[in-house]
Amino acid sequence: MRRKSLRLAWFETQGFRVRKTARLDRPLQRTSDIRLQSFSVAYDYPVAFTADAFDPDNRCLIDVLTRREPDKRHRIAVFIDDGVTSAMPDLAARIANYAAVHAQHIELIDVPVAIAGGETCKNDPETVPRLLATLSKFAVDRHSFAIAVGGGAVLDAVGYAAAIFHRGVRHIRFPTTVLSQCDSGVGVKNAVNSLGLKNLLGTFAPPWAIVNDSDFIGAHFRYGQAVDLTEWMVGEGKDVSDASSP
Numbered sequence: 552m553r554r555k556s557l558r559l560a561w562f563e564t565q566g567f568r569v570r571k572t573a574r575l576d577r578p579l580q581r582t583s584d585i586r587l588q589s590f591s592v593a594y595d596y597p598v599a600f601t602a603d604a605f606d607p608d609n610r611c612l613i614d615v616l617t618r619r620e621p622d623k624r625h626r627i628a629v630f631i632d633d634g635v636t637s638a639m640p641d642l643a644a645r646i647a648n649y650a651a652v653h654a655q656h657i658e659l660i661d662v663p664v665a666i667a668g669g670e671t672c673k674n675d676p677e678t679v680p681r682l683l684a685t686l687s688k689f690a691v692d693r694h695s696f697a698i699a700v701g702g703g704a705v706l707d708a709v710g711y712a713a714a715i716f717h718r719g720v721r722h723i724r725f726p727t728t729v730l731s732q733c734d735s736g737v738g739v740k741n742a743v744n745s746l747g748l749k750n751l752l753g754t755f756a757p758p759w760a761i762v763n764d765s766d767f768i769g770a771h772f773r774y775g776q777a778v779d780l781t782e783w784m785v786g787e788g789k790d791v792s793d794a795s796s797p
């Protein structure tokens with residue numbers, strides 16, 4: 552029996568599927584000699600549904616942060632859509648209070664960082680460099696968390712920066728619009744626009760967790776939709792002082 556080449560044996564010990572007929576000891580000669588290398592990585596991540604996630608009594612965020620390392624104090628950097636901040640002006644303070652109450656599990660690296668909401672952040676070529684600079688300034692590493700609170704656009708931009716920083720840091724999404732809680736928030740894509748093309752730059756990077764907080768949807772309907780309606784009416788040249796008229 553022919554002795555297995557050392558290289559073939561080594562490839563097999565590493566779990567690679569190697570064509571038995573492939574000649575690893577010779578330069579490539581025929582198409583049938585092309586070796587197929589394959590690997591698969593399984594991901595699992597929680598998709599949580601809650602309300603008032605930053606109420607100190609709500610353990611949802613603590614549970615997802617400590618899922619794999621229950622006794623550790625986890626460093627978190629938080630990025631918030633400025634549209635959400637307009638609708639919920641006390642949100643940054645509530646997050647800081649939540650972190651303080653749960654200081655045993657959470658270290659809030661700095662005050663939450665505001666990100667321009669909507670397509671603005673995906674179109675601005677400075678958004679990703681700014682996010683990367685902030686992650687670097689905060690010394691976020693592969694054991695820290697970048698948390699994004701916002702609509703699909705902010706989740707896409709922060710998710711992209713988190714995916715490429717250190718080749719991927721832990722990322723938690725708090726979707727704040729109906730679309731993002733149904734779609735972008737639960738998916739694994741992230742992207743920014745570039746060279747005039749939508750979602751040109753991006754990755755597929757599963758988040759650490761997604762927290763769907765229904766209070767954001769309430770705020771979006773109360774505030775966001777009202778702004779959208781006003782903008783639409785201004786665009787249509789209508790008098791917004793009497794928005795109740797048909």
Ligand SMILES: NC(=O)c1ccc[n+]([C@@H]2O[C@H](COP(=O)([O-])OP(=O)(O)OC[C@H]3O[C@@H](n4cnc5c(N)ncnc54)[C@H](O)[C@@H]3O)[C@@H](O)[C@H]2O)c1
Pocket residue numbers: 632633634635638667668669670673701702703704705707727728729730731734735736738739740741742750767768770771772774775776
């Ligand atoms: N990654 C994916 O799988 C995926 C899937 C679908 C869509 N997307 C992306 O999502 C983006 C659209 O996302 P969207 O529809 O969530 O809207 P959006 O992110 O564009 O936000 C729309 C506006 O609502 C504001 N806003 C967000 N949450 C708010 C809240 N709770 N209260 C008040 N204002 C609020 C934002 O500041 C912004 O001005 C697009 O860029 C699209 O490409 C991504």
